[in-house]
Amino acid sequence: xxxxxxxxxxxxxxxxxxxxxxxxxxxxxxxxxxxxxxxxxxxxxxxxxxxxxxxxxxxxxxxxxxxxxxxxxxxxxxxxxxxxxxxxxxxxxxxxxxxxxxxxxxxxxxxxxxxxxxxxxxxxxxxxxxxxxxxxxxxxxxxxxxxxxxxxxxxxxxxxxxxxxxxxxxxxxxxxxxxxxxxxxxxxxxxxxxxxxxxxxxxxxxxxxxxxxxxxxxxxxxxxxxxxxxxxxxxxxxxxxxxxxxxxxxxxxxxxxxxxxxxxxxxxxxxxxxxxxxxxxxxxxxxxxxxxxx
Amino acid sequence: xxxxxxxxxxxxxxxxxxxxxxxxxxxxxxxxxxxxxxxxxxxxxxxxxxxxxxxxxxxxxxxxxxxxxxxxxxxxxxxxxxxxxxxxxxxxxxxxxxxxxxxxxxxxxxxxxxxxxxxxxxxxxxxxxxxxxxxxxxxxxxxxxxxxxxxxxxxxxxxxxxxxxxxxxxxxxxxxxxxxxxxxxxxxxxxxxxxxxxxxxxxxxxxxxxxxxxxxxxxxxxxxxxxxxxxxxxxxxxxxxxxxxxxxxxxxxxxxxxxxxxxxxxxxxxxxxxxxxxxxxxxxxxxxxxxxxxxxxxxxxxxxxxxxxxxxxxxxxxxxxxxxxxxxxxxxxxxxxxxxxxxxxxxxxxxxxxxxxxxxxxxx
Amino acid sequence: xxxxxxxxxxxxxxxxxxxxxxxxxxxxxxxxxxxxxxxxxxxxxxxxxxxxxxxxxxxxxxxxxxxxxxxxxxxxxxxxxxxxxxxxxxxxxxxxxxxxxxxxxxxxxxxxxxxxxxxxxxxxxxxxxxxxxxxxxxxxxxxxxxxxxxxxxxxxxxxxxxxxxxxxxxxxxxxxxxxxxxxxxxxxxxxxxxxxxxxxxxxxxxxxxxxxxxxxxxxxxxxxxxxxxxxxxxxxxxxxxxxxxxxxxxxxxxxxxxxxxxxxxxxxxxxxxxxxxxxxxxxxxxxxxxxxxxxxxxxxxxxxxxxxxxx
Numbered sequence: 001x002x003x004x005x006x007x008x009x010x011x012x013x014x015x016x017x018x019x020x021x022x023x024x025x026x027x028x029x030x031x032x033x034x035x036x037x038x039x040x041x042x043x044x045x046x047x048x049x050x051x052x053x054x055x056x057x058x059x060x061x062x063x064x065x066x067x068x069x070x071x072x073x074x075x076x077x078x079x080x081x082x083x084x085x086x087x088x089x090x091x092x093x094x095x096x097x098x099x100x101x102x103x104x105x106x107x108x109x110x111x112x113x114x115x116x117x118x119x120x121x122x123x124x125x126x127x128x129x130x131x132x133x134x135x136x137x138x139x140x141x142x143x144x145x146x147x148x149x150x151x152x153x154x155x156x157x158x159x160x161x162x163x164x165x166x167x168x169x170x171x172x173x174x175x176x177x178x179x180x181x182x183x184x185x186x187x188x189x190x191x192x193x194x195x196x197x198x199x200x201x202x203x204x205x206x207x208x209x210x211x212x213x214x215x216x217x218x219x220x221x222x223x224x225x226x227x228x229x230x231x232x233x234x235x236x237x238x239x240x241x242x243x244x245x246x247x248x249x250x251x252x253x254x255x256x257x258x259x260x261x262x263x264x265x266x267x268x269x270x271x272x273x274x275x276x277x278x279x280x281x282x283x284x285x286x287x288x289x290x291x292x293x294x
Numbered sequence: 295x296x297x298x299x300x301x302x303x304x305x306x307x308x309x310x311x312x313x314x315x316x317x318x319x320x321x322x323x324x325x326x327x328x329x330x331x332x333x334x335x336x337x338x339x340x341x342x343x344x345x346x347x348x349x350x351x352x353x354x355x356x357x358x359x360x361x362x363x364x365x366x367x368x369x370x371x372x373x374x375x376x377x378x379x380x381x382x383x384x385x386x387x388x389x390x391x392x393x394x395x396x397x398x399x400x401x402x403x404x405x406x407x408x409x410x411x412x413x414x415x416x417x418x419x420x421x422x423x424x425x426x427x428x429x430x431x432x433x434x435x436x437x438x439x440x441x442x443x444x445x446x447x448x449x450x451x452x453x454x455x456x457x458x459x460x461x462x463x464x465x466x467x468x469x470x471x472x473x474x475x476x477x478x479x480x481x482x483x484x485x486x487x488x489x490x491x492x493x494x495x496x497x498x499x500x501x502x503x504x505x506x507x508x509x510x511x512x513x514x515x516x517x518x519x520x521x522x523x524x525x526x527x528x529x530x531x532x533x534x535x536x537x538x539x540x541x542x543x544x545x546x547x548x549x550x551x552x553x554x555x556x557x558x559x560x561x562x563x564x565x566x567x568x569x570x571x572x573x574x575x576x577x578x579x580x581x582x583x584x585x586x587x588x589x590x591x592x593x594x595x596x597x598x599x600x601x602x603x604x605x606x607x608x609x610x611x612x613x614x615x616x617x618x619x620x621x622x623x624x625x626x627x628x629x630x631x632x633x634x635x636x637x638x639x640x641x642x643x644x645x646x647x648x649x650x651x652x653x654x655x656x657x658x
Numbered sequence: 659x660x661x662x663x664x665x666x667x668x669x670x671x672x673x674x675x676x677x678x679x680x681x682x683x684x685x686x687x688x689x690x691x692x693x694x695x696x697x698x699x700x701x702x703x704x705x706x707x708x709x710x711x712x713x714x715x716x717x718x719x720x721x722x723x724x725x726x727x728x729x730x731x732x733x734x735x736x737x738x739x740x741x742x743x744x745x746x747x748x749x750x751x752x753x754x755x756x757x758x759x760x761x762x763x764x765x766x767x768x769x770x771x772x773x774x775x776x777x778x779x780x781x782x783x784x785x786x787x788x789x790x791x792x793x794x795x796x797x798x799x800x801x802x803x804x805x806x807x808x809x810x811x812x813x814x815x816x817x818x819x820x821x822x823x824x825x826x827x828x829x830x831x832x833x834x835x836x837x838x839x840x841x842x843x844x845x846x847x848x849x850x851x852x853x854x855x856x857x858x859x860x861x862x863x864x865x866x867x868x869x870x871x872x873x874x875x876x877x878x879x880x881x882x883x884x885x886x887x888x889x890x891x892x893x894x895x896x897x898x899x900x901x902x903x904x905x906x907x908x909x910x911x912x913x914x915x916x917x918x919x920x921x922x923x924x925x926x927x928x929x930x931x932x933x934x935x936x937x938x939x940x941x942x943x944x945x946x947x948x949x950x951x952x953x954x955x956x957x958x959x960x961x962x963x964x965x966x967x968x969x
Contacts, residue, residue, distance in 0.1 A: 005347070005859040006765050007872040016760035017772050019753040020842055027839035028779045030801040031790035038790070092677045095670040102671070108954060109678045112685075114964075115949035117901035117919040120942050123926055124684040127691070127935055135687055138702045170681060175961060199666060228785045232903030236923035250785045254904065257789040266789050273786040281781050347863050368869035380860035384882040393878070394868035441864075 032274065038267035057268035066244060067252070067269075074248040077162060078226035082219055085166035089173030090215075094203065096174075097181040107178070114171035118164075119232030125164035126237040129156075150238060154245025157238045161246050164237070165230045173218055180214030181207065213287070220284045227276065249273060296358035296371075296448035297323045298344070298481055304352030305339055305505075313339045315505040316353065321449075324479040326472070330492035331502035331528070338453060340502070341485045345451050346370050357448055368397075373442035374451040378458060379434045381426040381441075387413075388422040391440045405444075412443040415474070432463050439474065450475070452484040456491065468495060489529055493517070501525045519648075523655040526574045526648055532605060532623045535580070537613045538652070539573045541565045548573060548647075550612040555588040557644040565649065565658060572655070574648035577605070577625035580640045589639030592622060594632055604630045610640075685946075692716070692940040699935040715940040724925050724937055732944055735918040738836075739900050740948070742917055745837040746899030747892050754846035755884070759876055761847075762854040763862070780844040784905055791839055795829045795909050831912040840905060845967050846891055852966075853887050854880065890963030893956050897949045918945040 042053040061067050096106055113121070128136045129150060137148040150157040184207060192202045208215075231250050234240060240247035240255060247255075253273060257266035298321040305314035313336045321327050329337040342348040344355055346367035354361050362370045373394075381390050388409060395405045413419050416436040426434055435455065442450055455471070456464045472495050475482050486492050492499055493513045501508045501516065501524070509521040513529075520526035526534045539548040539556070545567045548556045556573065558565065565571070583589045590612050598605040606624040613620030624640065632638075649658040687706075691699055694709030723731045761773055784791065794800050829835030857880065865875045906920040913921075922945060925938050953960050 002765065002769075003762050003855070003859060003862065005763075005862040005866075007763055007875075009764060009872060012872060013760040013764035013766045013769075016756040020757040020776060020847065021772060023753070023838060023842040024775055024779050026794060026798070026801055027791055028782050028787070028842060029775070031787040031794055032782050034790035034793070035787055088677070088680075092674060095673045095677075098670045099667060099674070106674050106678065108957060110681055111957070111960070112950045112953055113681060114960075115897050115901075115953040116946050117903060117949075119901075119903045119919050119923060120945055121684075123922055123938065123942055124688055126926065127939065128684060128687055130935075132932065133699055133702050133704050133935065135704055135706070138704075167681070167684070172964070175964060179965065199663070228783050231785060232901075232919070232923075235903070235907070236926060239927070253785070254788055258792075258908070263789070270786050270788070270790075274782065277783065277786060278781045345863075345867065347866070367863070367867045372867070374864070374867050376860045376864060378858065378860055380858065380864040382861065382864075382879055384879075384885075393865075393870075397869035397874065441868075 035267045035270040035274070038263055039271045040264075041267075042264045053264070057264045058272075061265065061268050061272070066247075069244055070247045070249055070252045073158070073244070073246065074227065074250075077158065077165075077230075077246075077248055078223045080158075080162045081165045081169065081226040081230075082222035084162060085169040085222060086173055086215070086218055088166070089170045090177050092170075093174050093177035093181055094207070096178055110174050111171040113168050116168055117232060118168060118230055119236040121168040122161065122164045122233035122237040125160060125167065126150075129160050150242075152242055154242055157242055157245045161230065161233050161238060164233050165226060168233075169222060169225055173222070176214055176218055177211070180211050184210050217284070217287055220280060220287070224277070224280050224284075227273075227280075249276075296481060297321055297325075298449055298483065299356040300340075300344070300353070301356070302353035303340070303343060303350060303355060305336070305343060305348065306351045313505050314343070317500075317507050319500060319507065319510065321481055321483065323481055326475055326482045326484065326495060326497045327500060328484045328486060328492040328496035328498075329500045329502055330486055330489055330496075331508075333487055334504075335502040336505040337485045337487075337500075337502045341451055341453055341483060344449075344483060345372055345374050371448040372451055373445045373447040373449075374453065375438045375442050375455045377454040379426070379438040379455075381434060381437055383426055386423050386425060387418060387429070387437050387440075390426070390437055391444050394441065394445050408444040408446070409440075412440040415443065415477075416440050431459050432467060435459065435467055436470075439471070443474075443478070448481065450480050450482040452482065454486055455484075456486070457488070464491075471495070490531060493529065499529075501528060503528075518646075519657070520574070521657050523572060523574065523650045526650070530576055532577050532625065534574045534576050534648070535613070535622050537573050537575075537610075537620075537622075539571055541567050541569045541571065543567045550590060552591060552611040554590045554612055556590075556642050556647065558649075559644045559647055570652050571658060572650040572652050574650060575642045576646065577623040578627075579643040579646040580622070580624045581626070581643070583639045583641035585639065585641065589641050591637060592624065592640045593637045594634050595621075596634065597630075597632055599629060601629070603627055604632075606632065688939045688942055688946075691935055692943050694936050696934050696936050700932065711936065715936050716944070719937055719940045719944065724934060724941075730913045730916060730921065732918060732921075732941055734914065735916050735921045736944065736948075738833075738915060739917040739919065739945075741833055742836050742902065742906070743896045743899035743948075745833065746840050746902075747895035749837060749841040750843045750846050750895050751888055751891055753841065754843055755850055755881075755888075756876075758847050758850035758854055759880065762851055763872065776842075776844050776847050778844075779842055784840070788904070788908065792908050795835045795839065798827045798829055830909050831915050833915075835909045836902075836906055836915065836917075837899075840899070840902065843895075846895070849887065849891060849966055850884065853884060857883060886959075886962070887966070889956075890959045890966065892963075893952055893960045894963040894967055896952060900949045 039057055040052060040054055041050045042057065043050050092110060096103055116124075128134045129148060131137050131149045131151065140146040140148045148156055150160045188206060188210070189202060192206045197205060227248075228250055230248070231254065234246055234248060234251050235254075238246040240251050249269065250273065253266055253269040256262050256269065260266075300317055300319040303314060303317050304312070306312045317340060319327070329340060331337045339348060343350050346362065346365060350363045354363055356362065357370055357372065382393065385393065391409050391412060392405045395408065409422070413422055416439060418433070418436055418440060421429065421433060426437065429437065438455065452471075456467050459467060468491055484495060496513055498510060498512055499516055500510045503524050509516055509525045516525060516529050520529060520534075523536065527536070537550060539550050541547075541558070542549055542555070545564060546558050546560070548558060548571070550556065550573075590610055592606075592608045592610045594606050594608040596607040598607070604626045606626065608622055608624070610620065610622040613622050650656060651658055690706060690708055691704065692715055693712035694705060695711045698705055698709060719732045721731050721733070757776065761769065797803075829838065861879060862875060865879050870878060901919055902917065903920050906915075906917045910916055918941070922938065922941050925941060926933050
């Protein structure tokens with residue numbers, strides 16, 4: 001927590017912490033406490049009076065079918081993003097771990113999507129699936145006879161943002177999986193080979209179980225990513241539609257607050273999101289603590 | 295150049311642990327003092343208190359004629375050589391050595407002169423532009439020395455500076471440091487847990503144990519007249535042998551647990567007859583005897599041939615009481631061939647018997 | 659590999675090449691499409707090889723932008739993005755460094771309180787406090803005036819020693835508003851703290867004996883030692899700053915403060931007509947270029963930064 005050797009100074013440490021604390025207090029703690037405060041208030045139709053309503057905003061929220069649908073959408077979206085991105089990245093990492101020649105080139109070609117903004121990632125896939133001119137939509141139509149249309153079909157729209165969001169996360173997952181694989185002692189795998197386990201069997205009985213700490217960590221990171229970092233992907237493409245099919249919680253909190261100007265409702269949604277982040281962070285830290293003990 | 299006076303110095307940590315129990319020590323100008331003891335004895339703590347890296351919770355520390363208790367380390371006019379050298383990894387050798395002078399606002403020319411001088415003393419001339427990681431262990435050690443030398447401080451403080459070197463280099467650096475200190479005549483306090491290092495380098499030694507200075511004296515003083523069982527056992531290698539004994543009625547002999555007898559030194563000391571004592575005798579002061587009746591029975595277990603000496607390890611029932619024998623070490627000069635299992639009678643050189651009180655462990 | 663099975667190696671390469679094909683496809687389509695004239699992209703299937711309008715598309719986007727959507731040239735937007743990314747990266751690194759230094763190297767009352775205050779920001783991403791943070795940006799002194807109101811003082815002016823201080827300062831449409839709220843980072847502070855804890859104590863002691871006070875030690879010893887960590891973090895934070903979307907969307911209404919990542923959605927979400935895909939793709943290429951170049955050019959630092967910020 002602290003160095004054994006420390007300096008003594010009356011005010012210097014406070015001065016050094018001041019910038020960070022000031023920004024934290026003004027832009028983090030204050031807004032968060034405001035969200036908490038406003039979540040128990042309700043404004044009348046003209047914004048003239050506010051009244052304390054207790055947990056009414058929350059009660060309303062969880063009885064609102066649109067909000068509940070948004071919850072469902074977010075969960076389906078997050079799980080799909082995590083599953084798709086993790087399995088694809090794991091497959092590539094396992095292959096990259098096997099080969100010696102060209103490993104660096106493959107790595108370079110796989111990590112760059114990390115640098116692409118979620119919104120841009122959305123736009124790229126939005127274009128490729130564009131029903132009129134998109135190359136993917138064209139292939140689906142001519143080869144599989146499927147008429148892709150994410151502007152009208154909710155499933156198509158959800159699939160679109162799942163693909164765009166998962167694509168961007170492949171780099172991250174790939175790097176961590178590869179690092180995890182390379183941390184597995186060679187001797188264990190050699191011992192398994194001598195014991196007669198085939199490469200396929202080795203993967204499922206030795207490598208995958210040993211990789212589980214990395215996998216668990218990545219699952220949490222991917223879910224946090226899908227929850228909170230995909231606003232741009234959605235806003236730049238489907239805008240929550242069609243008919244709420246891609247209306248995730250974060251998109252909805254933005255939409256209700258800024259477009260709908262529902263202060264109390266938006267604040268209550270913010271609080272729900274905070275609870276989710278806190279839970280995920282705690283889970284992640286529990287995990288890190290455990291990893292330290294290994 | 296200055297002397298160093300430590301009076302009743304104590305260290306109590308905030309958690310209540312008392313690391314130093316009041317130590318008095320006067321270091322003369324130019325003297326080389328070694329603090330030695332097992333790990334956790336407080337020797338490093340005492341050194342760090344002199345350096346100003348630990349606060350002093352009782353007593354005073356005086357460097358020259360100033361009490362330095364509350365001075366910052368930088369203001370104490372000391373230089374320190376650390377165990378892992380603590381060289382700044384991103385600075386060149388020259389920058390490492392000159393950093394302290396630059397911070398004190400020395401003019402460039404003076405810095406240059408001092409660093410060059412130190413570098414030539416330490417044979418670092420060609421290495422001044424190197425980074426620490428490009429140096430060997432011995433060279434790093436020299437740079438750490440150089441950093442201390444350029445400051446021309448009142449005192450050098452060494453915190454186990456040789457413990458990271460391999461055995462051969464350690465012996466070489468030991469000699470270098472000692473020569474350098476003689477040449478510069480700078481008062482030095484040196485901490486080590488290695489008693490050979492301590493014996494070979496010190497003008498005077500401070501043997502520390504559990505926060506107390508057990509004995510202060512020259513290496514030979516300590517070797518010949520250890521003030522306690524602890525000092526006797528700590529100084530000297532292989533270690534001193536200890537066995538229980540009882541002073542006979544005539545006051546001139548000792549009876550051991552196995553019934554054998556040793557002659558007490560005839561140095562005028564009187565020990566009250568019948569008193570139980572702990573007898574200390576160094577391995578080189580035990581020798582085979584022809585008198586098989588009263589001699590100590592020693593059964594050889596292992597023989598080590600060092601060339602100049604032969605070390606015999608064996609069991610003697612005198613050491614741990616009748617029946618089950620304890621381990622005893624005998625050093626014989628020259629080369630001797632003795633198979634394991636041989637039983638030989640031993641006598642001790644009466645003039646080198648050390649008697650200690652059984653309860654307190656102090657010398658009688 | 660453990661055993662010699664050539665077909666397995668071939669298979670591995672095959673899977674990797676296919677995987678990379680999937681990963682790189684969007685980039686290829688974007689690049690190719692950005693070199694065609696607008697009408698080439700109006701009928702399916704669109705060309706999969708380069709056209710000859712590359713120079714025209716890019717120069718139009720850089721110099722004048724897209725006519726029917728506010729017509730901002732991308733040069734300005736990219737400059738805004740650069741300013742935002744640099745300010746966030748440098749700002750975060752600077753304040754995190756000194757905060758971590760204070761937390762690690764000093765004992766002082768409320769040290770742990772400060773630590774937890776910083777820690778808590780981990781749990782408050784911008785997405786969960788959108789509205790109230792916007793209010794603060796609209797008037798930075800909102801917290802202060804509201805607190806004053808609680809104490810019974812109404813109004814947005816404070817008179818101190820005869821000077822009237824206006825407590826109504828808006829950061830909307832300003833670089834400060836774009837960057838300040840994103841500058842506090844628990845992650846960076848923790849990273850530096852973690853690193854400082856590995857710096858040997860003896861170095862600090864040697865510096866103290868060499869007469870260096872805390873700030874001198876920080877500048878002469880700690881900062882140079884942190885170089886690699888700073889560089890690795892810079893790569894990550896630059897990408898983070900460049901790719902910001904929600905925040906610029908909220909605090910900028912003046913198009914001259916628009917960043918390129920957030921500006922592109924205006925070109926895509928055009929009412930009733932098909933977007934000019936060739937130009938959108940040129941803009942996307944330009945928006946991707948700086949962060950992607952940094953990731954590829956500084957691959958080692960990037961990987962280090964990514965791994966260490968997750969500890």
